[in-house]
Amino acid sequence: MPSTTVDAPAPTPPRTSHARRWTGIGWGFIAKLALMMLVNAFGLAAILSAVNAEAWGIMTAAIVLLVAADWIYFSKRAVPLKYIFPGLVFLLVFQLFTMAYTGYVAFTNYGTGHNLSQEQAVDAVLIQNEKKVDGSPSYPLTIIQDRGTLGFAIVDGDVVKAGTAEQPLQEVPDATIEGGRATSVPGFEVIPTSDIYTNQQLQKDVVVLRVPVSDDADEGSIRTQDATTGAIYRSTMVWDEGAQTFTNVDTGVVYVADSSVGSFVAEDGSTLPVGWHVVVGFDNFVKAFTDKNYSEALLKVTAWTFAFAILTVLSSFFVGLILAIIFNDDRIRGRKIWRTLFILPYAFPAFMSALLWKGMLNRTYGVINDWFLFGLDVPWLSDPTMARVSVLMVNLWLSYPYWFLVCTGALQSLSKETMEASRIDGAGATRQFRSITLPLLLISTAPLAIASFAFNFNNFTIIWMLTGGGPPMADSNTGLGYTDLLISAIYKISGVQGGKADYGLASALSILVFIVVGVVSAIAFRQTKKLEEF
Incomplete structure (x- = not known):
């Protein structure tokens, strides 16, 4: 019987439903599309706002970032940038832009009386003299x-x-x-x-x-x-745009627009209270060192800032170290309870602690004078010397728990074999501490000490909440006080309190502080390498 070959039926293609075709697009792509729509909406809003404000630099940066975001997240080749780009944008906006703008303001006369453009200043003069x-x-x-x-x-x-x-x-x-x-x-x-x-x-x-x-x-x-x-x-003022002059119709005095200083200046040297901001070069840096209204006061503030930062780090480190050594002894009972009590000041917000100490140190009704000194009249916050002592004392109370924790951890990490070997070799407790414990501690704590110095160099909270920078310097009309640090002095000069603002000088001082802290930190970090070699 002849064999018969039967062809196998062709496979039926699978049915593709609408739901499957929709799923094939990818919910991830849909979510990305919706997110990028929001990004583009905010980006376009920022661009339009920059155009309305005539901020062409910001407008250009916003366009570049928006185009870059669209290319990165819709391209299949820029995979690493998809993860890095958000961090780069935040770094650019919140760090680099802030630093660049501060640098720009430092070279201008931007401040009270000079915070407008020339066109706006002209309108303001006309309105003010109506x-x-x-x-x-x-x-x-x-x-x-x-x-x-x-x-x-x-x-x-x-x-x-x-x-x-x-x-x-x-x-x-x-x-x-x-x-x-x-x-x-x-x-x-x-x-x-x-x-x-x-x-x-x-x-x-x-x-x-x-x-x-x-x-x-x-x-x-x-x-x-x-x-x-x-x-x-x-x-009463008439503006001549061609001649760039204001004429007072009542007195006949003519004020000429001086673009080098951003003011309307008369022949006798008098100026109108409203001017405009212009680039003045290094005038703000020169002013910080040569203007008698600021140079002497800022020199005192700078010296106190260094003293405050150094004394705070040294005192809090040694107090924390001593307590750490004491409570690292296994013979002490209840060590966990004692350690918890000693770190309590570190657990409370600094500004609340500073306000609490401000009340306790009050000369009239503070508990320090009434209870502990039996009513003795000690001007803790009103006398220049006592105010500085008070600031150091309160900051020590706030800072030593940090070093107590750091030194406790460092002590527990020391090799017991090394300590035992030195003891066998006849080294006493003092020699062990001086030759082994302290050098090993400094290796691990020196970078933290540098960071602590930088922090206390700009410790605005303790100064502002405890003394407000006061008491004021009697021989200065700048509003600066004996306990002002450079950071609080910059805050006052910026006019945030409602006084006359000089943003240019404040920005220049901010740059100087940045340079000082950077240089000191770089030198200190270089010195820590010698400790490691030792």
Whole structure:
């Protein structure tokens, strides 16, 4: 019987459902796409904000970073950058940019009276020297807006005139007047007075708003103080853009724009209180060393900063070391309890501890004078010398637990065989400590001591919370005090307290502090290598 060959049926291709095809895209890709949409949205918002602020450098950086992010996360070749890029962006934004901007400000006169551009300074001078025009009537006034732009509508007789800061007053024929005030202004939205009284930002915007009376700036502008009535004001200063001069129409004094110092200067050397920021080179660094208002005070502050950092590290290290040696002895009972008690100051926030000590050291009702010194009147925080002693004492109380922990761990890591061998060789406790224990401890703790020095060199918290940098130096009008460190002095010079700000000088001092700490740390780290060789 002849054999018959039967062909096997062709395999049926598997069915692909819509759900499987959708899954084939990859949920990871979908999540990445959604995340990159958010990144691009925030990136575009940052670019538009930079454009509006005319910050072209920031705009360029934002564009570069956004394009780089899109290329990295949609490319299959830049796998390592997918993990590194976020850290690089944070490093650039929060570290390098901050340092670069601080360096830029250090070479400018940026500060009180010089925090505007020249165009903004001109507007500020004109506004600050405005006076109400003699004989100007008080017009009933209504606050209006056109697509978010605020304006005024005044009633002049039977006529309603409306305008904005960019559009001078013009008559509005079909406006409605009720109770002597405009209640409907075609082309504008009337803002109820109640809304103005309940919105602080709107109140500020209304008070600073000026609406020109006409195209001629000499005729003045309408301004208001109560959002219900307005009057015509005109500046006593006249700006000549071509000659770059201000002329006071009342006195005839001419102020010339001096771009080297960013001020409007008269022939007699007087200047207008408003200027603009310009690059001044190394003037801030020179000022820190030569200006008598700052040089002497900053020299004292610098000396105290070094003394404070060095004494704090040495005192806290030796107190912590002594306690660590004592409680490293197996013969002491309850060592765990004692160690817990000794590290308690380290467990509390430093600013709370400083405030607590500030109350206890109070000269009038502090418990230190009342309880422990039996009512003795000791000016812990008001006398220059005692204030510095108090700062060192409180910082010792806060710092020694750290070294207690570090030295305890270092002692427990020492080789027992080495100590036993030295004891067999006849070395006493003092010789063991001087020749073995201390050198070995210094090898492991020296880098931490350098870090502690850098920290205390900029220990703003203890100074500000305990003494505020005071008491003030009697022979200085800079506002600096006897316990100020360089970091707190920089804080005061920056004007954060509400005084006159000098951001340029503060930034210059910040750079100097950075250099000093860096140099000291580099030298100290180099010296630690000698300890390892020893």
